[in-house]
Amino acid sequence: MNENFDRIFLTEDQIQAKVKEAAKWLDERFAGKQPLAVSVLKGSVMFFCDLVRAMHTPVQLDFMTISSYGSSTQSSGVPKIVMDLAASVEGRDVILIEDIVDSGHTLYKLRDLLVGRGAKSFTVVTLLDKPSRRKVDIKADYSCFEVGDEFIVGYGLDYDQQYRDLPYIAILKREVYEK
Numbered sequence: 602m603n604e605n606f607d608r609i610f611l612t613e614d615q616i617q618a619k620v621k622e623a624a625k626w627l628d629e630r631f632a633g634k635q636p637l638a639v640s641v642l643k644g645s646v647m648f649f650c651d652l653v654r655a656m657h658t659p660v661q662l663d664f665m666t667i668s669s670y671g672s673s674t675q676s677s678g679v680p681k682i683v684m685d686l687a688a689s690v691e692g693r694d695v696i697l698i699e700d701i702v703d704s705g706h707t708l709y710k711l712r713d714l715l716v717g718r719g720a721k722s723f724t725v726v727t728l729l730d731k732p733s734r735r736k737v738d739i740k741a742d743y744s745c746f747e748v749g750d751e752f753i754v755g756y757g758l759d760y761d762q763q764y765r766d767l768p769y770i771a772i773l774k775r776e777v778y779e780k
């Protein structure tokens with residue numbers, strides 16, 4: 602294990618088992634429909650790819666890059682759209698796929714934006730939920746794991762752009778991000 606990690610929080614097997622459950626939930630909900638799956642980059646990239654491949658329902662894919670942390674460990678509270686979707690969401694069943702809901706600012710902004718653009722439905726699936734840090738009253742429709750107020754990395758989640766490529770999720774040592 603990397604010396605900067607305290608411990609493994611979720612193994613690859615634990616993550617993949619939950620990905621299958623989330624895919625089943627989505628398949629049941631969207632049977633007979635053709636939803637638009639939206640990946641909120643960069644963090645959701647791994648979860649997004651695994652989740653849409655585990656689904657049986659045909660989905661179209663689109664991507665949005667939104668950033669609120671920069672190189673800081675605290676959310677700025679002002680998420681910025683770095684890259685917008687390629688397609689219109691008007692009249693579409695949108696499935697927004699996130700890696701984590703923390704303060705909730707990002708999700709709040711995206712819901713406002715995409716519902717405002719005329720999405721027919723808006724469903725949020727997140728890999729991780731950190732309810733202890735919520736600043737705005739919003740939650741995902743489906744959440745795979747709850748996490749305490751710890752700094753986690755891996756499987757899409759970064760610390761200063763590192764560790765996104767890991768297939769598991771680890772807890773970063775406090776001294777690494779507090780130094």
Ligand code: PRP
Nearest residue numbers: 642643644668669670676703704705707
């Ligand atoms: C992270 C994460 C979520 C958001 C959640 O993205 O991927 O989109 O923060 O935080 P919030 O609930 O406090 O808004 P980040 O801005 O770090 O960009 P990244 O996905 O490129 O890592």
